[in-house]
Amino acid sequence: MNRTKLRILQAALLVAIFAFWQVATQPGLIPPFVWPENADRAAFFFGEPSKMAQVIWAWFVTDANIYPHLWVTLQETVLAFVIGSVLGLAIGLWLGLSPTASALFDPYITAMNAMPRVVLAPIFMVWFGLGIWSKVALGVTLVFFIVFFNVYQGVKEVSPVVLNNATMLGASRKQLLRFVYLPSATSWVFSSLHTSVGMAFVGAVVGEYLGSAKGVGYLIHMAEGSFDINTVFAGILVLTGFALVLDFAVTKVEKRLLVWRPTQGDSGAL
Amino acid sequence: MTAAVHFDNITCTFAGKAGPYTAVKDVTLSIADGEFVSVVGPTGCGKSTLLNVAAGLLRPTSGALTTFGEPLNGINRRAGYMFQSEALMPWRSALDNVTAGLEFRGEEKAAARAKGEDWLSRVGLAGFGDRYPHQLSGGMRKRTSLAQMLILDPKILLMDEPFSALDIQTRQLMENELLELWSANRKSVIFITHDLEEAISLSDRVVVLSAGPATRPIGEFVIDLPRPRDVAEIRLTPKFTALHDQIWHAMKDEVLKGYQQTKNRVVA
Ligand SMILES: Nc1ncnc2c1ncn2[C@@H]1O[C@H](COP(=O)(O)OP(=O)(O)OP(=O)(O)O)[C@@H](O)[C@H]1O
Ligand SMILES: [Mg+2]
Numbered sequence: 375m376n377r378t379k380l381r382i383l384q385a386a387l388l389v390a391i392f393a394f395w396q397v398a399t400q401p402g403l404i405p406p407f408v409w410p411e412n413a414d415r416a417a418f419f420f421g422e423p424s425k426m427a428q429v430i431w432a433w434f435v436t437d438a439n440i441y442p443h444l445w446v447t448l449q450e451t452v453l454a455f456v457i458g459s460v461l462g463l464a465i466g467l468w469l470g471l472s473p474t475a476s477a478l479f480d481p482y483i484t485a486m487n488a489m490p491r492v493v494l495a496p497i498f499m500v501w502f503g504l505g506i507w508s509k510v511a512l513g514v515t516l517v518f519f520i521v522f523f524n525v526y527q528g529v530k531e532v533s534p535v536v537l538n539n540a541t542m543l544g545a546s547r548k549q550l551l552r553f554v555y556l557p558s559a560t561s562w563v564f565s566s567l568h569t570s571v572g573m574a575f576v577g578a579v580v581g582e583y584l585g586s587a588k589g590v591g592y593l594i595h596m597a598e599g600s601f602d603i604n605t606v607f608a609g610i611l612v613l614t615g616f617a618l619v620l621d622f623a624v625t626k627v628e629k630r631l632l633v634w635r636p637t638q639g640d641s642g643a644l
Numbered sequence: 645m646t647a648a649v650h651f652d653n654i655t656c657t658f659a660g661k662a663g664p665y666t667a668v669k670d671v672t673l674s675i676a677d678g679e680f681v682s683v684v685g686p687t688g689c690g691k692s693t694l695l696n697v698a699a700g701l702l703r704p705t706s707g708a709l710t711t712f713g714e715p716l717n718g719i720n721r722r723a724g725y726m727f728q729s730e731a732l733m734p735w736r737s738a739l740d741n742v743t744a745g746l747e748f749r750g751e752e753k754a755a756a757r758a759k760g761e762d763w764l765s766r767v768g769l770a771g772f773g774d775r776y777p778h779q780l781s782g783g784m785r786k787r788t789s790l791a792q793m794l795i796l797d798p799k800i801l802l803m804d805e806p807f808s809a810l811d812i813q814t815r816q817l818m819e820n821e822l823l824e825l826w827s828a829n830r831k832s833v834i835f836i837t838h839d840l841e842e843a844i845s846l847s848d849r850v851v852v853l854s855a856g857p858a859t860r861p862i863g864e865f866v867i868d869l870p871r872p873r874d875v876a877e878i879r880l881t882p883k884f885t886a887l888h889d890q891i892w893h894a895m896k897d898e899v900l901k902g903y904q905q906t907k908n909r910v911v912a
Contacts, residue, residue: 538701539731539789541719543745543796553744557735634735636778 396423421603429608444616446588450506450578451620454513455571459563461514462521467551467559470529483522491515495584504586513577520570521563528562529555564632571624575617590616646713647674648722648800648832649698654707656693667693669858670707673851675800677712678830682843684891685853686899691836692728695802698834699725711800724798726789726806728836732777738788739764739773745796763791767821782809787818794825801826801833808838819846819875827872840895844887845875852894855901863894 375383399416433440469476469483495512502508532555540554563570582591590613597605651673657666667690675681685691696702697709700720709716711723732741743760747753764773767787777785786809793801807815823846826833837843843850844867852863867887869878878884 533730535727535729535731536733538699539725539727539792540733540744540748541701542699542723542725543792544721544748545744546748549748553748554733557733561735634737634776634778 392423395420418601418603421607425604426608426611429605430612433608433612440590440593440612443588443590443593444612446506447575447578447582447590447616450509450513450581450589451571451574453506453510454577455517455574457510458514458517458574459521459570462518463525463559463563465518466522466525467529467555470526470559471551471555476526487519487523492580495581498581499585506588509578509581509586509589512581513574516573516577517570520566520573524562524566525559528559532558561632561635564628567624567628568621571620572617575620579613646677647710648677648679648712649675649834650710651694651697652708652710654694654697654704654709656690656697656702657705666858667856669860671860673861675832675834677832680826680833680835680846680848681851682835682837682847682849683851683853684837684840684843684895685859686855686901687838689853689856689898690859691853692804695725695804695834695836698800699723699802701725720800722798723800723802724793724796725802726786726793726804728804730777730785732785732788732792734777737774737776738769738780738784741777741788742773742791742795744792749796759795760791763795764788766825767791768817783811783814786810790818790822797829799831801831801835803833803835805836805838807842815842816876822846823871823873823875840888840891841879842875844869844884844891845873845878850891852891852898855898862898863891865891865894 399420399422401417469479492512494515495508498508498511502511537550537554540550545553578589579591582589583595586592590609594606594609594613597603597609651671654668654671655666656668657664671694673694683691683694693702697704698720700709700716700718700723711720732738733744736744739757739760742763743756746756746759761770761773764770767790769784769787769791772780772784777788780788786806790806807818810818819842835843835846840850847867850865850867851861852865853859854862865887869881869883869887
């Protein structure tokens, strides 16, 4: 199957899913067996794609009022990602290079990673208020561990020959850190980029959902409060689209920054 | 005259799962200032181990290493090392790899770049400076490593099978190039190789090591072929053939022994 054909089929599948969704939730189609007392139930539980489209259209075009919310969610995601990555990188390098410290902290790291960190959200709200920082904090706790474990592992797997070579070329311990360990660890951060950006996003949205006055998670939460299922689904669709755009941006950045890494099928022709 | 590198009764024992393994035992060997010495020996006998000791990367279990009369403590700052396996930093372009040592020394960037370009063209890689190691062939990577080492102008060159990945033509070009660089500015060289012909055609002296464990030198042969040499032509001279026969005769038993031992170790 060639590429264009594949894309067309993928799009057709999407249309088919929404068409089925639309038809199946029409009043009176399924209900007689399942919900005899009320013909509108299917639409009540599953929403109607046409109405979701109206909501999304209003958000983006007629009312154009979703942009501040998107902006807040984006800020939270980016901040959580950056802060979590820098912390993970720094502490991962430190523990990776210091056997004593890593032996000391090992059980605590394991425990903190095992803890379901979403339960920290209320605590962060008490500490940082309902603004963006409580969401950033939640995202940071999720991102940190992914980056930390990658860097920690990466430091241990730096090629000893490359290290010895740099040493023979005159690198001091500090220069080894800057010119060998750091670039090598950074490449590990980037290899976990998709997961950690995804986690930053999860932290932001969950945080908003649990208590805030702005953001896409907040929109969903509000709609839920009034049983407005179409708006809930519309919010979910917007979040999905948002995540896809983020992922696309990450792929672009990755391609730029990891040019030195061999990729499969790289012919090496430049 | 004080030796550039002097191994004094060096023994290296590694702790292993199956008990300690003594790779080299009581090795005493001197490399004079400006001398080109090749070390040949069966695979796994401890050649790289000796080179690591000379570089200061490996502390001998017993014995001492002196360079120019001074006992070595830590890294041998007078030595450049060309490793047997891949040693380039994969995240740096060829040029940045070549200039890495200058950068560590804090040399000015533009000057370092110019020097780096010059060395790249000397090893036949002009125009390849912005390629990353994975975009270079194995032989090109070796040449980058060579430039990376030589740009720092070390007094002692430690070379661990540097040309074994190259085809015979490129290899002879590189060997001639190395000889030319060496004769212009006499450095002490410890050159490890599996290839006896390469050893003879390049060196002032060839040291033959016994098979492991407890490897030690079992023969030293002075190569009094005239210089300057062309590595391809010199192989055709009768004197070369005579030396080759003589050394090969001394080596043969050890090579067979080494092969047998490696095989047994794998089976066991
Ligand atoms: N770090 C180590 N720990 C345990 N054993 C080691 C270690 N380094 C080397 N050895 C052993 O010491 C012996 C000598 O190794 P070395 O790398 O010096 O061999 P070599 O002569 O360079 O071989 P080759 O020609 O194949 O490169 C080998 O048997 C090897 O298994
Ligand atoms: Mg070796």
